[in-house]
Amino acid sequence: MATRQKSEDPVRHGGYCVPRKCSVTDSSTLEATLALETGDAPAPRRSPGASDAAMMTRCIELSRIAADKGEYPFGTVIAFDGEIVAEGINTTLRDADVTRHAEVIALSDAQKRLGREGLRRCTLYSNIEPCAMCAYCIREAWISRVVYALASPVMGGHSKWNILRDDGLSKRIPEVFGAVPEVVSGVLLHEAQQAWRDWSPFAWQMIKLRGLLTAPSAQDNDIEVQPARSLSLRHYLHILFMRGRQSRNRIARSATLLDNF
Numbered sequence: 001m002a003t004r005q006k007s008e009d010p011v012r013h014g015g016y017c018v019p020r021k022c023s024v025t026d027s028s029t030l031e032a033t034l035a036l037e038t039g040d041a042p043a044p045r046r047s048p049g050a051s052d053a054a055m056m057t058r059c060i061e062l063s064r065i066a067a068d069k070g071e072y073p074f075g076t077v078i079a080f081d082g083e084i085v086a087e088g089i090n091t092t093l094r095d096a097d098v099t100r101h102a103e104v105i106a107l108s109d110a111q112k113r114l115g116r117e118g119l120r121r122c123t124l125y126s127n128i129e130p131c132a133m134c135a136y137c138i139r140e141a142w143i144s145r146v147v148y149a150l151a152s153p154v155m156g157g158h159s160k161w162n163i164l165r166d167d168g169l170s171k172r173i174p175e176v177f178g179a180v181p182e183v184v185s186g187v188l189l190h191e192a193q194q195a196w197r198d199w200s201p202f203a204w205q206m207i208k209l210r211g212l213l214t215a216p217s218a219q220d221n222d223i224e225v226q227p228a229r230s231l232s233l234r235h236y237l238h239i240l241f242m243r244g245r246q247s248r249n250r251i252a253r254s255a256t257l258l259d260n261f
């Protein structure tokens, strides 16, 4: 069961707040997991559960905090093994910076904490389908699972541009882009809608009329799951190369320390 932090204003922490750090799985477990993950077959499917609902509830809470701050109501959580690693709200208006989307803010913080190899084992939650810019960052960060409530058929990086599920990125440039993540849509759809309606009933009516934010599937209450693709052999080799480089850097740092002793 997910541990959800109590309601807290993320803006006081520069756009995000972090309840606790998580520990990354030990290397032997990771090796075993990697051995199972190579190949082109779909990765094991992780069905939506109570943890997803708890994380999405926090996203919706963050979207309300964003609205209270005069921002558009977007909220993102990044979680590892049921614990929140980082979270963010949009700060595009406050910072006068169109790139300050909730997902990008959370990804930036999570990568500093866990590195890309850690991010590969994380889930990114958002009350709205990530846009094309954020979807691109998600793929480059190697996030392996994305969960959202409302679809964004005009701007979305999944339903409109298919960046989240594009095989070509990871097959042609595996050292940059992670494998296709699992995508789960429609989680707490009505709660996410209500937050937007409460933010501005008029704006919500306009959004509905223009079809900007909708239910992800024809069945309003359906949660749709699209399975991840497994890491390719080239991904696996790249991870080994990165680990080798990290080890060499650690040895070099130790040698420098000894020299200075």
Ligand SMILES: [Zn+2]
Pocket: 101, 102, 103, 130, 131, 132, 133, 134, 135
């Ligand atoms: Zn975005």
